Amino acid sequence: MxxxxxxxxxxxxxxxxxxxxxxxxxxxxxxxxxxxxxFSEDMELRGRTPSSIWVSRTAGAVTAEEALSLGLWPxxxxxxxxxxxxxDGTSMAFEYSTVPGFCLASKNVVQESLDEVPGxxxxxxxxxxxxxxxxxxxxxxAQALSVEAGQPSLFIERRSFLADGRTVEFTQSYYRGDAxxxxxxxxxxxxxxxxxxxxxxxxxGH
Numbered sequence: 001m002x003x004x005x006x007x008x009x010x011x012x013x014x015x016x017x018x019x020x021x022x023x024x025x026x027x028x029x030x031x032x033x034x035x036x037x038x039f040s041e042d043m044e045l046r047g048r049t050p051s052s053i054w055v056s057r058t059a060g061a062v063t064a065e066e067a068l069s070l071g072l073w074p075x076x077x078x079x080x081x082x083x084x085x086x087x088d089g090t091s092m093a094f095e096y097s098t099v100p101g102f103c104l105a106s107k108n109v110v111q112e113s114l115d116e117v118p119g120x121x122x123x124x125x126x127x128x129x130x131x132x133x134x135x136x137x138x139x140x141x142a143q144a145l146s147v148e149a150g151q152p153s154l155f156i157e158r159r160s161f162l163a164d165g166r167t168v169e170f171t172q173s174y175y176r177g178d179a180x181x182x183x184x185x186x187x188x189x190x191x192x193x194x195x196x197x198x199x200x201x202x203x204x205g206h
Contacts, residue, residue, distance in 0.1 A: 039085050039093065048087040055082040055144070057107045066098050069159055069170040077101035084144050091145045092179055094137075097171040123168050125160035132156050132182070141174055152177035 043050035062076045070078070078098050085093040103123045135155040142149040153174045160169040 039095075043087045049089075051086045051089070052083045053086070055084060057081050059101075059107050062098075066170060070098065070100055070167045072100060079104050079107045081107070090179075091147075091176070093173050093175045094141050094144055095171055095173045097169060099169055100167070103168050123162060125168050126163050128158050128160040130156055130158045134177070135174070137174055145174075145176055147176060147178070154180050154182070 037045075040050040058080050059077060060080070062070065062072050062074065062078045064074075066072070066078055067074055067076065072078070078100055081097050081099070083095050083097075084091055085095060133155050134152055136150045137145065137147065137153045139149040141153075142151060154177055156173045156175065158169070158171045158173070159167050160171075162168055
């Protein structure tokens with residue numbers, strides 16, 4: 001039994017904590033970077049139960065950064081919602097979202113899910129632009145995510161667009177670096193590299 005437990009620990013399936021015991025390690029989540037999906041959809045597809053804790057829900061005039069990201073005039077109203085995202089009760093990400101005033105009737109209409117509210121009002125995004133970089137979490141973010149300050153995280157900035165080109169969401173998310181892997185489907189790239197005009201599928205042959 002001892003050898004079996006040691007094998008599971010070495011494989012990363014169990015973790016030992018001094019003075020506390022041995023625990024099952026939650027599996028890493030593979031975050032697709034090649035399709036538009038919400039946090040809740042990602043978790044449900046993996047058989048995990050998503051939930052959120054709202055940190056704040058406020059309304060106010062757009063900031064310079066928000067105006068640039070959302071394509072709004074100075075003075076436009078926006079709604080800001082900050083939340084901690086969980087999977088099976090484990091903290092996974094800290095999100096800061098800003099939504100243009102025309103998308104919501106008020107900040108109070110956001111209850112369980114921000115992802116569904118704009119769509120119900122007829123403002124469902126059809127595409128998004130995402131940027132990623134590695135950053136260290138701040139002390140406040142670390143406390144919210146139950147990790148150590150300075151721990152690496154995946155910072156993903158996303159802007160979501162309507163079919164007419166208007167921006168309907170600007171979100172900055174800090175995903176726990178110890179819980180996420182990024183994945184992208186490169187099948188189209190492989191098809192183009194193998195096409196006849198690429199020299200019979202010899203990448204780098206030109």
